[in-house]
Structures are given as C-alpha cells and as structure tokens.
Amino acid sequence: MSTGSFTIDKSSVIPLYYQLAKIFKDQITSGTLQPNQSLPPEYEIAKIYGISRPTVRQAIAELTKDGFVYTLKGKGTFVSVPQLDDISFELDDFRKEIKQRGMKLSSKLIRVEIIKSDAMLEKKIGIPLDTDCLFLKVVHFADDEPLVFEEKYFIYTKNKPILESELEGYSLSNLVSSQSSLFPAMSEKVLKVSAVNQEEAKLLNVELNSPVFLVEQIVFDIDERPIGWGKSIFRGDRYKLTNFSGWHKKDKKL
Amino acid sequence: MSTGSFTIDKSSVIPLYYQLAKIFKDQITSGTLQPNQSLPPEYEIAKIYGISRPTVRQAIAELTKDGFVYTLKGKGTFVSVPQLDDISFELDDFRKEIKQRGMKLSSKLIRVEIIKSDAMLEKKIGIPLDTDCLFLKVVHFADDEPLVFEEKYFIYTKNKPILESELEGYSLSNLVSSQSSLFPAMSEKVLKVSAVNQEEAKLLNVELNSPVFLVEQIVFDIDERPIGWGKSIFRGDRYKLTNFSGWHKKDKKL
DNA sequence: GAGTGGTCTAGACCACTCC
DNA sequence: GAGTGGTCTAGACCACTCC
Numbered sequence: 001m002s003t004g005s006f007t008i009d010k011s012s013v014i015p016l017y018y019q020l021a022k023i024f025k026d027q028i029t030s031g032t033l034q035p036n037q038s039l040p041p042e043y044e045i046a047k048i049y050g051i052s053r054p055t056v057r058q059a060i061a062e063l064t065k066d067g068f069v070y071t072l073k074g075k076g077t078f079v080s081v082p083q084l085d086d087i088s089f090e091l092d093d094f095r096k097e098i099k100q101r102g103m104k105l106s107s108k109l110i111r112v113e114i115i116k117s118d119a120m121l122e123k124k125i126g127i128p129l130d131t132d133c134l135f136l137k138v139v140h141f142a143d144d145e146p147l148v149f150e151e152k153y154f155i156y157t158k159n160k161p162i163l164e165s166e167l168e169g170y171s172l173s174n175l176v177s178s179q180s181s182l183f184p185a186m187s188e189k190v191l192k193v194s195a196v197n198q199e200e201a202k203l204l205n206v207e208l209n210s211p212v213f214l215v216e217q218i219v220f221d222i223d224e225r226p227i228g229w230g231k232s233i234f235r236g237d238r239y240k241l242t243n244f245s246g247w248h249k250k251d252k253k254l
Numbered sequence: 255m256s257t258g259s260f261t262i263d264k265s266s267v268i269p270l271y272y273q274l275a276k277i278f279k280d281q282i283t284s285g286t287l288q289p290n291q292s293l294p295p296e297y298e299i300a301k302i303y304g305i306s307r308p309t310v311r312q313a314i315a316e317l318t319k320d321g322f323v324y325t326l327k328g329k330g331t332f333v334s335v336p337q338l339d340d341i342s343f344e345l346d347d348f349r350k351e352i353k354q355r356g357m358k359l360s361s362k363l364i365r366v367e368i369i370k371s372d373a374m375l376e377k378k379i380g381i382p383l384d385t386d387c388l389f390l391k392v393v394h395f396a397d398d399e400p401l402v403f404e405e406k407y408f409i410y411t412k413n414k415p416i417l418e419s420e421l422e423g424y425s426l427s428n429l430v431s432s433q434s435s436l437f438p439a440m441s442e443k444v445l446k447v448s449a450v451n452q453e454e455a456k457l458l459n460v461e462l463n464s465p466v467f468l469v470e471q472i473v474f475d476i477d478e479r480p481i482g483w484g485k486s487i488f489r490g491d492r493y494k495l496t497n498f499s500g501w502h503k504k505d506k507k508l
Numbered sequence: 509g510a511g512t513g514g515t516c517t518a519g520a521c522c523a524c525t526c527c
Numbered sequence: 528g529a530g531t532g533g534t535c536t537a538g539a540c541c542a543c544t545c546c
Contacts, residue, residue, distance in 0.1 A: 089495070188497070222284075240446045
C-alpha cells in the first residue's frame with residue numbers, strides 16, 4: 001500500500017520542505033519507519049533528495065511540530081512514539097459552537113448590579129476590598145432551550161452607561177475589555193463537576209442535583225492581578241468534550 | 255519598568271534569534287507593542303540589530319509558535335490579540351499525577367475475562383462480532399482511597415499467559431500493545447459528566463448519584479480500525495482540570 | 509511597481525555525543 | 528576524532544498585497 005511518492009518534484013508549486021516532510025510522514029504512518037528508529041543525518045537527507053540542508057531542517061522542524069519526530073543534539077533525529085495517554089480537551093467558546101450548529105443563540109440577563117467587592121471576592125479571587133465591580137447573572141439558550149448559566153464579577157472602571165445587550169452576550173474577557181480600562185492578558189480556568197442547586201435547576205430546566213460541568217475562570221491583567229471572575233454551568237446532558245490524539249487527526253486544525 | 259535589554263549581545267552564549275525573540279516578547283507584554291500593531295519588516299529588523307534575515311525569521315517563527323505574533327504574506331508581521339476564551343484542559347495520566355504528589359498508588363482488579371465481542375461492542379465501537387476480547391474492571395487507589403474506576407475492552411490476539419499485575423496498572427493503549435499484536439496509533443476521548451450508579455458508588459466509596467467525570471476512550475490502529483474501548487470514572491469531589499491561557503504562563507511547559 | 513513575507517541555496521563554525 | 532544537530536551568514540528569486 002503506497003501512500004505517496006517517495007521522490008521530490010522540484011518543479012512543483014508545493015514547497016520542497018513540505019514534500020520532504022510528507023515523505024517522512026507517510027513512511028512513519030505506514031510503519032516503514034518505526035518508533036525510535038533514526039532518520040538519516042541531515043546532510044545525508046540533503047544529498048539523497050538533492051536539496052540543501054536548511055531545507056531539510058525546515059522539513060524536520062515541521063515534523064517535530066506535528067509530533068512525528070524528535071531530535072537529540074549530537075545524536076540524530078528519531079521517530080516519536082505516539083502519545084495517547086494524556087488527556088487534553090478543548091471546548092471552543094460555546095456561542096461560536098451553537099452558531100456553527102445553525103441553532104438560534106439567545107441570552108437573558110437575570111440580574112446586573114454594581115457592587116463594592118467584599119471579603120468573599122477578596123479572599124476567593126484577590127480583588128482588593130471596596131473596588132467597584134459589575135455583577136451579572138446570565139442564562140444562554142440555544143433554540144430557546146437553556147444550556148448555560150453564568151455568574152460573573154469584574155472590576156468596573158468606566159463610568160459610561162451600561163447597555164444590557166452588551167452585557168448579555170460577551171465572554172468574561174470581552175466584558176472586562178469593554179467595561180473597564182483594564183487589559184486582560186491571562187486566564188485561568190478550572191473545570192469541575194457539580195450537582196445543580198435549586199436556583200440552577202430552575203434556570204436550566206433540569207432536575208435538582210443533575211450533574212453539570214462547572215467552569216470557574218479568573219482573568220488577570222498583564223501584571224497578574226485578578227480583574228474578573230466567572231462561574232459557568234453547562235448542562236451535563238447536553239455537553240461533552242472530545243479529544244483526539246495520536247498521529248492521524250493531528251493536522252485537523254492546521 | 256524595563257523588563258530587559260533592548261540590544262543583542264553577539265558574544266553571549268544565548269542564541270541571537272532567542273535574544274531577539276525575547277526583546278519582542280518584552281515589548282509585547284509590556285505594552286510597548288500593542289495588539290495588531292505591525293513589527294518592522296524582516297530586512298529592517300535585520301539591519302537594526304545587525305543580524306541576518308534568516309536569524310530574524312527564526313526569531314519570528316519562535317514568536318509565532320508561542321502565539322505572540324502572526325504573519326500575513328505580502329503584508330507583514332503583527333502582534334497577536336491574546337486568545338482567552340477557548341477552553342483547553344489537560345489531565346496527565348492519573349497514575350503519574352498521583353505519584354508526583356507523593357501518594358501511594360495501588361490498583362485492584364475487580365474482574366477479568368476473555369469474551370467474544372457481542373452486538374453491543376460491534377455497534378458502540380465497531381469491533382467485529384465474535385472477536386476475542388479481554389474485559390477488565392479495575393479500581394485505582396491513592397493512599398488506599400478509591401479515586402478512579404475503569405472498565406476496558408480490547409482485542410486480544412496473543413495467547414500468552416495473562417499476569418494480573420500487568421493488567422491492573424496499564425493504560426488502555428499500553429494494554430493493547432502488551433496483550434495484542436496490534437499497534438495503537440490514535441485515540442479518541444470524550445469527557446462527560448455523570449452521576450454514579452450503585453456499583454460505582456460502592457466501589458468509589460461515594461454516595462449514590464454523586465457527580466463524576468466520565469471519560470470514554472476508543473483506541474484505533476494506524477488504519478483507523480477500533481481496537482480498544484475504555485470507560486473511566488473519576489471522583490468529582492477529588493478531580494478538577496485546570497487550564498491557563500494567554501501570554502504569561504505560555505512557556506510553562508517548554 | 510514597491511514592499512512584504514515564503515522558499516531555497518551553499519556555505520561556515522559550534523557544542524554535544526560517543527568511541 | 529568522527530558524527531550529529533544547532534546556529535548563523537549573505538545572498539537569490541518568488542508570490543502576494545496594495546497602490
């Protein structure tokens with residue numbers, strides 16, 4: 001079973017380094033090159049395919065980035081063993097996701113107020129006492145079905161009028177950008193499981209104690225000072241996080 | 255507040271491209287260079303710092319990889335806007351994690367048998383009917399507290415004797431490697447939330463209906479044929495997944 | 509047509525590994 | 528000391544963007 005040509009076409013519009021990387025990828029995924037086996041030295045690869053060493057290095061950089069090979073200084077370049085046992089999950093912004101599925105996205109502001117940060121906010125997040133903050137509760141719907149419930153606190157430094165429509169649909173870091181003069185530079189998110197309380201059950205239209213995803217987010221400015229905090233609850237019966245690892249689907253996102 | 259030198263030291267042991275990348279990183283994180291602002295053209299950067307264009311390009315490749323800048327062909331190189339609203343969670347192999355925390359890891363094999371794959375396995379995973387499979391149930395403990403409950407099915411092609419100790423502690427892809435002649439090349443994992451049933455509650459020593467993380471994994475061979483399936487239940491009161499994104503902690507793992 | 513990043517060459521010297 | 532990848536130079540030509 002041949003998965004591709006083993007020669008380089010110098011007249012092709014496809015870059016030489018890309019053609020070379022493809023050749024090695026094919027040899028690795030077809031088993032011709034086994035894990036931990038070494039590739040020929042760079043100067044040799046250059047000689048074999050009639051190209052320069054920098055071009056060979058560019059191909060190897062590509063293969064390294066995609067996790068197919070690793071290099072050891074002074075020793076050589078070797079085929080990687082695929083990493084399958086780490087879990088790395090990704091969840092795009094749920095607003096994007098709902099729209100991508102062609103569903104109607106809507107949001108409802110349950111509550112909004114300007115508060116002074118209290119001892120809880122100071123202790124839990126590190127926002128200094130008596131700082132002006134906005135506090136929001138929002139429910140997000142897809143095709144009129146409630147899917148996500150969010151509570152957010154963030155430092156509020158602008159004195160411009162607040163538009164409800166601006167508060168409903170924005171993510172925490174967008175809210176901080178638009179409603180304060182602070183610049184969100186870093187974010188920490190923690191994913192937990194939880195069982196819904198009475199308020200959450202009612203807002204999300206699920207039974208009391210239903211299992212849900214709980215994401216707690218803290219947004220920091222460039223000096224690592226916390227400037228916002230959010231809690232999002234995703235219905236467990238409607239959400240899952242999927243992860244692919246290994247060789248095949250790697251270029252999915254490239 | 256100066257976060258570093260703005261000149262390159264050619265006599266330093268630190269590579270020139272790395273020094274140059276550091277200069278731009280400092281300017282970006284300090285706000286001297288704002289998001290979407292352009293860097294000088296490559297030939298100009300080369301002239302300014304007295305280095306060659308390939309070295310400048312190596313620095314820019316580094317900055318691109320770390321998410322600080324992006325390039326547009328024919329237009330230039332620009333400072334990125336930090337991406338904060340994607341969720342990407344990572345959970346290392348839980349065995350590694352428990353050991354890293356200095357806790358005692360142990361595993362208990364609840365059940366093991368050789369079965370022929372049935373209609374459920376064929377439908378759910380795609381393993382052909384009547385294929386020899388191993389079926390396992392294992393509970394993993396940290397300091398004698400049950401934390402994870404796993405059920406696994408995978409194709410069994412070797413006829414060598416099975417050692418219980420080999421089955422207890424291995425991850426699904428390691429099990430497939432060691433107990434069959436198949437080569438796991440890709441893995442799909444889905445993370446869900448769930449509430450424990452009676453059996454799971456008893457084994458994990460939690461109350462009935464407690465919320466838990468549920469990870470379903472399918473392992474594929476190089477031709478994308480499924481060769482193993484696993485379900486892992488992580489106690490919700492003991493597990494969380496943490497994620498950092500943005501500019502600062504980026505080099506954490508490099 | 510001027511400006512930009514993308515690709516490629518043919519060299520050079522270095523630090524590291526392994527004997 | 529031989530072999531290897533890491534860094535760096537000084538050029539060349541190209542496709543693309545924008546006018």
